[in-house]
Every structure is written in C-alpha cells, then in structure tokens.
Amino acid sequence: MTDEIFDQLFQILADVPDPEIPAVSVLDLGIIREISAERVVITPTYIGCPATLAIEQMIRKALEDGGFASVAIETTLSPPWSTDWITDEGREKLRAYGIAPPPKGAAASALKNVQAAECPRCGSSNTEEISRFGSTPCKALWRCKACLEPFDRFKCH
Amino acid sequence: MDAIATYALRLGDDSLILGQRLGEWCGHAPALEVDLSLANVALDQIGQATHFLNLAGALEGEGRDGDKLAFHRDVMDFTNCLLVEQPNGDFAQTIARLFLFAHYQELLFTALTASKDARLAAIAAKAVKETAYHATLVSDWVVRLGDGTEESRARMIAGLDWMWRFVDELFVMDEVDAAAIEAGVGVDKSALRGAWDQRIDAVLADATLERPAARRPVLGGRSGRHSEHLGHLLSEMQFLQRAYPGATW
Numbered sequence: 219m220t221d222e223i224f225d226q227l228f229q230i231l232a233d234v235p236d237p238e239i240p241a242v243s244v245l246d247l248g249i250i251r252e253i254s255a256e257r258v259v260i261t262p263t264y265i266g267c268p269a270t271l272a273i274e275q276m277i278r279k280a281l282e283d284g285g286f287a288s289v290a291i292e293t294t295l296s297p298p299w300s301t302d303w304i305t306d307e308g309r310e311k312l313r314a315y316g317i318a319p320p321p322k323g324a325a326a327s328a329l330k331n332v333q334a335a336e337c338p339r340c341g342s343s344n345t346e347e348i349s350r351f352g353s354t355p356c357k358a359l360w361r362c363k364a365c366l367e368p369f370d371r372f373k374c375h
Numbered sequence: 376m377d378a379i380a381t382y383a384l385r386l387g388d389d390s391l392i393l394g395q396r397l398g399e400w401c402g403h404a405p406a407l408e409v410d411l412s413l414a415n416v417a418l419d420q421i422g423q424a425t426h427f428l429n430l431a432g433a434l435e436g437e438g439r440d441g442d443k444l445a446f447h448r449d450v451m452d453f454t455n456c457l458l459v460e461q462p463n464g465d466f467a468q469t470i471a472r473l474f475l476f477a478h479y480q481e482l483l484f485t486a487l488t489a490s491k492d493a494r495l496a497a498i499a500a501k502a503v504k505e506t507a508y509h510a511t512l513v514s515d516w517v518v519r520l521g522d523g524t525e526e527s528r529a530r531m532i533a534g535l536d537w538m539w540r541f542v543d544e545l546f547v548m549d550e551v552d553a554a555a556i557e558a559g560v561g562v563d564k565s566a567l568r569g570a571w572d573q574r575i576d577a578v579l580a581d582a583t584l585e586r587p588a589a590r591r592p593v594l595g596g597r598s599g600r601h602s603e604h605l606g607h608l609l610s611e612m613q614f615l616q617r618a619y620p621g622a623t624w
Contacts, residue, residue, distance in 0.1 A: 265419060296493070349408035351512075
C-alpha cells in the first residue's frame with residue numbers, strides 16, 4: 219500500500235465520529251486497529267456496546283463515499299480495547315465536550331482506588347462519583363464539589 | 376454438538392439468561408443510578424452471549440448463529456446454570472444472585488484467557504475487564520444493604536439464603552468440562568472454588584453478614600433440567616421469533 223492511499227483512508231476515518239460521543243472520531247477513540255488497502259480492522263469498546271454496528275455502518279458509508287468500496291471491514295476482540303488507546307487529541311476533545319477523559323496509562327490499575335476525576339468545567343479535583351455507570355457503557359457519572367456541576371467521566375478501562 | 380461447542384454454548388447461555396433477567400429491571404429499579412447500572416451489566420452479559428453463542432454455532436457447523444441459538448431453542452436445550460435463571464425477587468435477591476455469579480465469572484474468565492482456543496481466550500480477555508467492574512459494583516451493594524438498615528439487612532440475608540443452594544452447581548465438572556480441559560480449551564472450575572470462597576467471605580465480613588447455612592445443592596441446569604422459571608423467561612425473550620419465525624429488521 220502506498221503512503222498516499224494510507225493517508226486518504228486515514229483522513230476518511232478521521233472524519234467518522236463516534237455515534238454516541240460525536241465530539242471524537244473513531245481514530246481518536248483508538249478503536250481502529252489496522253488500516254490497509256484491503257481492510258480496516260475495528261475493535262469494540264465494550265463487548266455489548268450497541269454502537270458497534272452503527273460504527274461499522276458509518277465507516278462503510280464513509281469508505282464508499284471516498285471511493286474505497288472494496289475495502290473490507292473486519293472486527294477483532296483481541297487484544298481488548300483499552301482507554302489507554304485514546305489519543306491525546308481525543309482526550310482534549312472529550313474534555314472540551316464536557317466529559318472528563320481517563321488519565322493516560324491509568325487503565326491497568328483502574329479497578330481499585332479510582333483517582334478523583336478532574337472536573338471538565340472548572341478543573342477541580344474535588345469531585346465524587348455519583349454512579350458507577352452512566353448514559354453509555356463507557357461512562358460513569360461524577361459531580362464536582364467545587365462548581366457543583368455533574369459531569370460524565372470516561373471510565374478507565 | 377461436540378464437547379467444545381457445548382462448552383461455548385454453556386458460557387453463552389449463562390451470560391444470556393443473566394442478561395435477560397437483569398434487563399427485566401429496566402425502568403423498575405429503586406433509583407435511576409441502579410437502573411443504569413443493572414441495564415449496563417445486562418448489556419455486557421448479552422454482548423458476551425452474542426460472542427459465545429456465535430462461536431458455539433460456528434463450531435457446531437450446522438448454520439446456527441447466536442440469534443438462532445438464543446431464540447429457536449426450547450427450555451430443555453438450554454445449558455445455563457440454575458443460579459442465573461432465578462427470578463429477580465426484590466432488589467436484594469437480584470444483588471445476591473449477581474454477587475455470587477459475578478465473582479465466579481471473573482475468576483472463570485481470568486482462567487479462560489489462557490485457553491488454547493484463541494476465540495474463547497479473546498472473548499474472555501475482553502469480558503473479564505467488564506466482569507471485574509460488575510463484581511466491584513455488586514460487592515459494594517452487598518455491603519450497603521447488609522450493613523444498612525434493619526430492613527435492608529433482613530432482605531440481603533434472605534436473598535443470599537435463597538440463592539446459596541445454586542452455588543455448588545457453578546463449580547461442578549462433568550464430561551464436557553473434562554473434554555475441554557483435556558483439549559487445553561477449558562477451565563478446571565473446581566480449582567476456582569477456594570479463591571471464590573475467599574472473595575465472598577471478605578465481602579460478607581465487610582457487610583457484617585454470615586455465610587448462609589449449607590443446603591443441599593440443587594443441580595441440573597447444564598443437562599437441561601431447569602426450574603419452572605426458565606420457561607417463563609423464554610416465553611418473553613423468544614416471543615417475537617416464536618410468533619414471527621425468522622423476522623428481521
């Protein structure tokens with residue numbers, strides 16, 4: 219595959235938003251595992267994430283619109299997705315969108331002693347968890363005790 | 376189905392039936408946060424079931440996929456353990472069931488990541504991170520209810536007491552397990568019991584609860600001998616495909 223084709227495919231995928239959190243692209247989320255002239259390999263965030271099918275359809279349409287109808291889309295479970303794969307740019311986009319991003323490298327030890335989230339509005343770490351599960355499988359609900367706003371936190375995973 | 380396909384089927388049936396049971400809480404939980412939690416755990420379980428049952432169908436090689444196995448089998452063909460099909464009861468009973476099962480499932484999936492079958496190992500590696508989250512969530516609730524009010528404590532004790540008789544079945548091994556272990560694919564479940572006991576006892580101690588009294592274990596789910604409750608669950612879950620066979624959207 220030439221660099222040119224890779225760049226074209228990369229650009230197409232960079233414009234495909236996550237259907238649940240449209241502020242970030244599928245590339246930002248780290249769910250694109252392989253890009254080649256033959257196939258694009260994606261991995262689900264959560265095993266039962268209902269957005270998986272929608273993501274596949276959106277990528278299919280974007281590839282067709284970009285003239286790459288023959289590129290196959292494959293799904294893999296292994297290795298399992300981790301929030302450590304969210305790009306730095308993706309983390310900033312999440313924060314700007316009002317979702318506290320997971321600290322980088324925190325996924326490995328995420329289950330015990332969860333660090334306090336930083337409020338995406340005022341930046342305070344004086345925050346508390348309200349609910350371990352939020353509006354989508356990948357988020358928990360938190361509250362800032364400084365500015366009193368509730369906010370979503372992307373769970374370390 | 377051969378032993379390995381049946382092994383995948385059992386894993387899928389456990390996840391499917393527990394997911395369906397937890398889904399019954401949707402819109403009925405005591406608080407919005409609890410509603411979200413139970414629905415999300417259900418979603419993870421249904422996701423696991425999809426992968427395990429698709430694999431079971433592929434291994435069987437007769438053209439059945441996960442949907443076909445979920446919606447076009449009758450009650451005696453289901454191989455889930457009896458614990459997961461027990462009715463939700465009150466909130467404490469639901470928590471008791473998930474508590475006993477989630478710790479088992481986390482230990483099982485952790486061991487299953489070493490399976491020689493790369494597909495089973497991949498599903499387990501994916502699912503175990505989520506199952507660990509379920510175990511943490513539900514253990515918090517056992518402590519909160521057990522060490523809570525007189526009422527919540529009494530209900531938590533009653534819930535654990537009802538579910539306890541179905542625990543031994545989780546760790547029972549038969550010829551399917553033996554064949555799967557022989558092939559390097561399956562997990563020695565009996566070896567997980569010690570670690571499971573430790574985890575359960577630690578949470579119960581935090582919750583100021585005692586283990587329920589030992590009871591005669593109830594077995595039979597793996598060979599299709601189910602409680603009357605499973606048929607009712609299936610009549611709801613399978614309604615659409617029974618009324619309109621093959622319907623898609």
